[in-house]
Amino acid sequence: MANLMTMANRGLYNGETAKMIAKRKGIDPDKEDILDYMGSNELAANLFRITQTDEVLKNKNINNEDEACFTHHAVGQAVRQTIKKIGGTMPEKLPTPEKSIKELEKEELMKIETK
Secondary structure, eight states: HHHHHHHHHHTTTOOHHHHHHHHHTOOOOOSSOOOGGHHHHHHHHHHHHHHHHHHHHHHHTSSHHHHHHHHHHHHHHHHHHHHHTOOOOOOSSOOOSSOOOOHHHHHHHHHTOOO
16 A cells, blocks of 8 residues: 555655655654645635545556556646646645644644633
8 A cells, every 4th residue: 555655656756655755844853743734725626536546446447556556656746747737836836734634634623612
Protein backbone atom coordinates (compact mmCIF):
# COMPACT_ATOMS: atom_id res chain seq x y z
CA MET A 1 0.00 0.00 0.00
CA ALA A 2 2.81 2.44 0.84
CA ASN A 3 4.30 1.99 -2.62
CA LEU A 4 0.93 2.82 -4.21
CA MET A 5 0.65 6.04 -2.21
CA THR A 6 4.23 6.96 -3.04
CA MET A 7 3.49 6.60 -6.73
CA ALA A 8 0.26 8.57 -6.41
CA ASN A 9 2.00 11.41 -4.58
CA ARG A 10 4.88 11.44 -7.03
CA GLY A 11 2.40 11.79 -9.89
CA LEU A 12 0.40 14.63 -8.37
CA TYR A 13 3.27 16.42 -6.60
CA ASN A 14 5.86 16.42 -9.38
CA GLY A 15 7.98 13.65 -7.86
CA GLU A 16 7.53 14.38 -4.16
CA THR A 17 6.93 11.58 -1.68
CA ALA A 18 4.77 11.97 1.45
CA LYS A 19 7.92 12.55 3.52
CA MET A 20 9.06 15.26 1.14
CA ILE A 21 5.62 16.89 1.25
CA ALA A 22 5.65 16.76 5.06
CA LYS A 23 9.10 18.31 5.20
CA ARG A 24 8.03 21.11 2.86
CA LYS A 25 4.96 21.73 5.02
CA GLY A 26 7.07 21.68 8.18
CA ILE A 27 5.32 18.75 9.84
CA ASP A 28 6.57 15.50 11.35
CA PRO A 29 5.27 12.67 9.14
CA ASP A 30 5.64 10.18 11.99
CA LYS A 31 3.29 12.19 14.21
CA GLU A 32 1.01 14.04 11.79
CA ASP A 33 -0.85 13.25 8.59
CA ILE A 34 -0.10 15.52 5.64
CA LEU A 35 -3.80 15.45 4.72
CA ASP A 36 -4.52 17.28 7.98
CA TYR A 37 -2.44 20.20 6.71
CA MET A 38 -4.13 20.78 3.38
CA GLY A 39 -6.57 23.45 2.34
CA SER A 40 -9.71 22.70 0.34
CA ASN A 41 -8.07 22.97 -3.11
CA GLU A 42 -5.28 20.57 -2.24
CA LEU A 43 -7.67 18.15 -0.56
CA ALA A 44 -9.97 18.29 -3.59
CA ALA A 45 -7.09 17.50 -5.95
CA ASN A 46 -6.16 14.51 -3.81
CA LEU A 47 -9.75 13.30 -3.55
CA PHE A 48 -10.18 13.60 -7.31
CA ARG A 49 -6.94 11.65 -7.82
CA ILE A 50 -8.12 8.96 -5.41
CA THR A 51 -11.61 8.56 -6.89
CA GLN A 52 -10.36 8.54 -10.47
CA THR A 53 -7.61 6.05 -9.70
CA ASP A 54 -10.18 3.78 -8.10
CA GLU A 55 -12.35 4.02 -11.22
CA VAL A 56 -9.46 3.19 -13.56
CA LEU A 57 -8.37 0.24 -11.40
CA LYS A 58 -11.94 -1.13 -11.44
CA ASN A 59 -12.69 -0.39 -15.09
CA LYS A 60 -9.46 -1.94 -16.31
CA ASN A 61 -9.66 -4.78 -13.78
CA ILE A 62 -6.15 -4.04 -12.56
CA ASN A 63 -5.16 -6.28 -9.70
CA ASN A 64 -1.41 -6.63 -9.77
CA GLU A 65 0.81 -4.27 -7.81
CA ASP A 66 3.05 -3.13 -10.65
CA GLU A 67 0.12 -2.10 -12.84
CA ALA A 68 -1.63 -0.53 -9.85
CA CYS A 69 1.47 1.53 -9.02
CA PHE A 70 1.74 2.67 -12.63
CA THR A 71 -1.96 3.60 -12.61
CA HIS A 72 -1.68 5.56 -9.35
CA HIS A 73 1.23 7.52 -10.82
CA ALA A 74 -0.41 8.07 -14.22
CA VAL A 75 -3.67 9.33 -12.73
CA GLY A 76 -1.75 11.62 -10.36
CA GLN A 77 0.11 13.05 -13.35
CA ALA A 78 -3.14 13.45 -15.30
CA VAL A 79 -4.73 15.38 -12.43
CA ARG A 80 -1.61 17.54 -12.23
CA GLN A 81 -1.73 18.24 -15.97
CA THR A 82 -5.42 19.12 -15.73
CA ILE A 83 -4.69 21.63 -12.95
CA LYS A 84 -1.93 23.13 -15.10
CA LYS A 85 -4.09 23.19 -18.23
CA ILE A 86 -6.90 25.14 -16.57
CA GLY A 87 -4.47 27.59 -14.98
CA GLY A 88 -4.78 26.32 -11.43
CA THR A 89 -2.12 26.34 -8.75
CA MET A 90 0.05 23.26 -8.48
CA PRO A 91 -0.56 21.38 -5.20
CA GLU A 92 2.95 22.00 -3.89
CA LYS A 93 2.48 25.75 -4.43
CA LEU A 94 -0.72 25.94 -2.39
CA PRO A 95 -0.40 27.45 1.08
CA THR A 96 -0.22 25.17 4.09
CA PRO A 97 -2.81 26.03 6.73
CA GLU A 98 -1.27 27.29 9.98
CA LYS A 99 -3.32 24.80 11.98
CA SER A 100 -4.20 21.20 11.20
CA ILE A 101 -7.80 20.13 10.86
CA LYS A 102 -7.41 18.25 14.14
CA GLU A 103 -6.32 21.44 15.91
CA LEU A 104 -9.26 23.34 14.45
CA GLU A 105 -11.68 20.60 15.48
CA LYS A 106 -10.29 20.63 19.02
CA GLU A 107 -10.70 24.42 19.22
CA GLU A 108 -14.29 24.18 17.99
CA LEU A 109 -15.08 21.46 20.49
CA MET A 110 -13.70 23.59 23.31
CA LYS A 111 -15.89 26.51 22.17
CA ILE A 112 -18.96 24.28 22.21
CA GLU A 113 -18.11 22.83 25.62
CA THR A 114 -17.65 26.27 27.20
CA LYS A 115 -21.08 27.51 26.05
